[in-house]
Each structure stands twice: as C-alpha cells, then as structure tokens.
Amino acid sequence: MDIQQVGVLGCGLMGAGIAEVCAAAGYDVLVREVSDELWERGRARIEKSLEKQVGKGLLSPNDKASVLGRIHGVMELGKLEGCDLVIEAIVENIDDKRQVFVALNEHLKSSAILASNTSSLTITQLAMTSGRPDRFIGLHFFNPVPRMQLVEVVRTLVSSSEVVEQGMEFVRSLGKEPVECRDNSGFIVNRLLVPYMLDAIRAHEEGVGSIEDIDKAMQLGCGYPMGPFTLLDFVGLDTTLYIADIMFDEYREKRFAPPPLLKQMVQAGRLGRKSGRGFYSYDKK
Numbered sequence: 001m002d003i004q005q006v007g008v009l010g011c012g013l014m015g016a017g018i019a020e021v022c023a024a025a026g027y028d029v030l031v032r033e034v035s036d037e038l039w040e041r042g043r044a045r046i047e048k049s050l051e052k053q054v055g056k057g058l059l060s061p062n063d064k065a066s067v068l069g070r071i072h073g074v075m076e077l078g079k080l081e082g083c084d085l086v087i088e089a090i091v092e093n094i095d096d097k098r099q100v101f102v103a104l105n106e107h108l109k110s111s112a113i114l115a116s117n118t119s120s121l122t123i124t125q126l127a128m129t130s131g132r133p134d135r136f137i138g139l140h141f142f143n144p145v146p147r148m149q150l151v152e153v154v155r156t157l158v159s160s161s162e163v164v165e166q167g168m169e170f171v172r173s174l175g176k177e178p179v180e181c182r183d184n185s186g187f188i189v190n191r192l193l194v195p196y197m198l199d200a201i202r203a204h205e206e207g208v209g210s211i212e213d214i215d216k217a218m219q220l221g222c223g224y225p226m227g228p229f230t231l232l233d234f235v236g237l238d239t240t241l242y243i244a245d246i247m248f249d250e251y252r253e254k255r256f257a258p259p260p261l262l263k264q265m266v267q268a269g270r271l272g273r274k275s276g277r278g279f280y281s282y283d284k285k
Contacts, residue, residue, distance in 0.1 A: 003170055005083045007032065008086070010031075010033065013045070014117055015089035016045040018141055019071050020046045050068065081108060082109075083112055085170065087116070092242065094126075101129055104130075114137075115137050119140060120190065121246065136158075137153060137156070138153065139170075140154065153179065153180050154187055155181070194240065194244055198240075214229065230279075234272065237278055241266050244257070
C-alpha cells in the first residue's frame with residue numbers, strides 16, 4: 001500500500017511535530033483535535049517551528065507556506081476515513097488511547113495502518129483493542145520531532161511483517177532513521193535511558209557528587225551533549241516518574257524504581273523546564 005494521507009491524533013508537543021515532519025515530506029496530513037482551541041494552539045506551534053527554520057535559512061517562506069497548506073485540522077474521527085496511516089499522539093493514558101482506537105476503527109478502511117507514539121505503554125495492549133492488531137505498530141518519535149533523527153518502529157507478536165516494513169519505509173521517507181525493536185515497556189531508548197537518569201538521582205542522594213558535577217562529569221567524561229539532570233529537567237520530572245512507575249511495574253527491578261527525591265520533586269511541583277524549576281532554576285528574571 002502506498003501511504004499518501006496521514007492522520008495524526010492530537011496536536012500537542014509530539015503530535016504537532018509529527019504532523020510537521022509528515023507534511024514537510026510531502027504527505028497530506030489530517031490532525032484530529034478535540035476542540036478548535038487546541039487545534040489552533042497546535043497549528044501555532046507548527047507555524048512557530050517552521051518560522052524558526054526560515055530564520056535559520058533552512059526553509060524558504062514559500063516552502064513554509066506549502067508545508068502549512070498540507071496540514072488540516074479536523075474534530076471528527078470520521079474525517080480520517082481516507083487516511084492510509086494514523087499515528088496516535090494523545091495523552092499518555094491507556095484508557096484514553098484504547099477508547100480512541102476502538103472508535104477510530106469504525107471509520108478507517110481495512111487497509112489502513114494504525115500506530116502509537118507512546119513512550120512507555122506496550123503496543124500490544126493498544127493493538128488488541130484496535131480491531132486490527134496485525135496492522136498496528138509503534139512509531140516512537142523523539143522530542144523535538146523536527147530535529148531528532150531516530151524513530152523506534154515497534155513490532156508486536158501479532159504485527160504483520162509487511163506492515164512493519166511499511167513503517168520502516170515510511171520513517172525513511174521522512175528523512176529519519178528507523179530502528180526495529182520488540183514490544184516491551186521502554187522499547188530500546190527508554191529501557192536504557194531511564195535507569196541511567198534514575199541512577200544519577202540515586203548517586204546524588206548518596207553523596208557521590210553535586211548535581212552540577214555529575215552533569216559535568218557525564219558531559220566531559222562520556223561526551224554526552226547534556227548531563228542527566230539537565231536531561232531530566234528537559235524531559236520533565238513528572239514524565240520521568242510516570243514512565244519509571246510503568247517500567248518498574250512491568251520489570252520489578254530496582255533500576256527502574258523511582259528514587260524518593262524524584263517523587264518529592266514532583267510533589268513539590270518542581271517538574272523541570274516547563275514549571276520553571278527542577279534540578280535547576282529557569283526563572284526568566
């Protein structure tokens with residue numbers, strides 16, 4: 001099947017980025033949001049991202065207009081009936097995701113492929129409620145989507161090999177690099193990354209080093225672009241805690257268990273960059 005029209009469920013941070021890169025690759029994109037207000041907010045996010053690229057000379061004003069012209073907002077799931085691929089990027093809540101997939105299946109053509117951008121939930125538990133588990137895969141993009149080159153393509157026990165290959169080819173058509181991975185909580189990147197960030201918190205709790213020195217050590221000693229605490233603030237401490245809880249529930253291993261300090265930071269509202277304070281302060285004043 002030749003993918004021509006792509007549907008995106010949700011136009012938040014990830015959904016907007018996915019819609020942008022799909023439209024930039026020449027696909028006709030339908031973005032489904034639950035209200036006009038949320039759609040307009042998402043569209044403004046896409047336009048701002050494209051404008052930054054124009055300012056850097058990476059995109060011409062005409063190309064920006066063309067990309068925006070290929071993105072259309074819709075409120076009704078039925079409007080996605082002509083899509084060849086639909087990528088879900090709504091809130092990280094299993095019940096909400098299951099509900100939208102059940103409703104969506106009634107409107108899509110039988111050849112359509114479904115995908116989820118979830119970063120922590122297993123794809124199988126979503127696929128089995130979709131009505132087409134053999135045509136369901138994971139497509140895990142990374143933030144910020146326009147800049148990050150990796151996409152994890154997740155195969156379940158029941159995914160069609162043909163559909164997985166179509167997913168790989170679709171990712172390549174976006175100018176990104178796919179890696180195929182088996183369905184498990186965290187996939188490849190988060191399974192390795194989350195324990196690393198959690199262990200950095202434990203190291204600080206145990207007095208191994210200061211926040212600043214641990215960050216500096218991992219940057220200068222390992223060549224990482226940012227240290228674990230800077231990364232935690234960027235990802236969001238609440239997001240990290242949520243993912244860690246899910247992974248610990250599945251694996252029951254200490255390395256996935258959220259440290260007390262992480263829980264306390266979230267309880268105190270120190271969520272990282274988005275709240276203005278996490279392990280570092282981001283007070284604009």
